[in-house]
Amino acid sequence: EDKVVQSPLSLVVHEGDTVTLNCSYEVTNFRSLLWYKQEKKAPTFLFMLTSSGIEKKSGRLSSILDKKELSSILNITATQTGDSAIYLCAVDSILITQGGSEKLVFGKGTKLTVNP
Amino acid sequence: EPEVTQTPSHQVTQMGQEVILRCVPISNHLYFYWYRQILGQKVEFLVSFYNNEISEKSEIFDDQFSVERPDGSNFTLKIRSTKLEDSAMYFCASSEEASGNSYNEQFFGPGTRLTVL
Numbered sequence: 001e002d003k004v005v006q007s008p009l010s011l012v013v014h015e016g017d018t019v020t021l022n023c024s025y026e027v028t029n030f031r032s033l034l035w036y037k038q039e040k041k042a043p044t045f046l047f048m049l050t051s052s053g054i055e056k057k058s059g060r061l062s063s064i065l066d067k068k069e070l071s072s073i074l075n076i077t078a079t080q081t082g083d084s085a086i087y088l089c090a091v092d093s094i095l096i097t098q099g100g101s102e103k104l105v106f107g108k109g110t111k112l113t114v115n116p
Numbered sequence: 117e118p119e120v121t122q123t124p125s126h127q128v129t130q131m132g133q134e135v136i137l138r139c140v141p142i143s144n145h146l147y148f149y150w151y152r153q154i155l156g157q158k159v160e161f162l163v164s165f166y167n168n169e170i171s172e173k174s175e176i177f178d179d180q181f182s183v184e185r186p187d188g189s190n191f192t193l194k195i196r197s198t199k200l201e202d203s204a205m206y207f208c209a210s211s212e213e214a215s216g217n218s219y220n221e222q223f224f225g226p227g228t229r230l231t232v233l
Contacts, residue, residue, distance in 0.1 A: 042227055043224050045223075106161075
């Protein structure tokens with residue numbers, strides 16, 4: 001059974017702190033790993049990682065994939081209260097025999113709270 | 117900017133009743149998905165839909181569930197006889213046609229919160 005595990009499940013920090021969120025996975029037909037931010041409702045896309053060791057960066061957020069260890073981390077530097085959200089890790093599993101349809105397997109998420 | 121829309125935002129129903137959750141995917145997208153998230157739990161894949169048929173479905177997607185694209189714009193999820201444990205947030209998502217090895221981002225709708233009493 002495909003599985004994605006995130007840690008920690010929740011994290012409380014102060015503004016300005018740096019945080020590291022972890023994700024590990026066991027899936028068949030792995031194609032990519034994705035990070036989403038979920039605030040009130042729908043997940044919004046942050047990063048997509050396919051190649052091991054290549055860092056993706058967007059402002060204060062960065063992420064890297066380790067295919068050997070089947071894991072990824074999401075770093076947030078100089079956290080702000082607006083970073084408070086649930087961060088979801090998902091693995092994209094493509095169904096090659098079925099028209100390229102993709103299935104996302106999500107972890108439970110890390111709930112990040114940034115206090116002023 | 118195009119977005120996935122869902123209606124209603126909140127649906128309350130009695131156990132045993134049928135519900136239809138509606139989604140309007142982004143217009144040029146060809147792949148459609150339903151996910152659900154029970155309160156406090158992870159987002160779970162339900163079903164993917166392409167070329168007017170189901171591509172894959174999870175164990176959750178049993179005979180009580182069905183999907184349909186009735187008119188070329190809407191994508192619906194029907195639950196025939198709701199159970200208490202169907203209470204969850206249901207997200208619709210859509211993506212462009214897959215090409216080679218490139219990932220096509222799934223765009224999520226805002227969700228429909230289903231409460232079964």
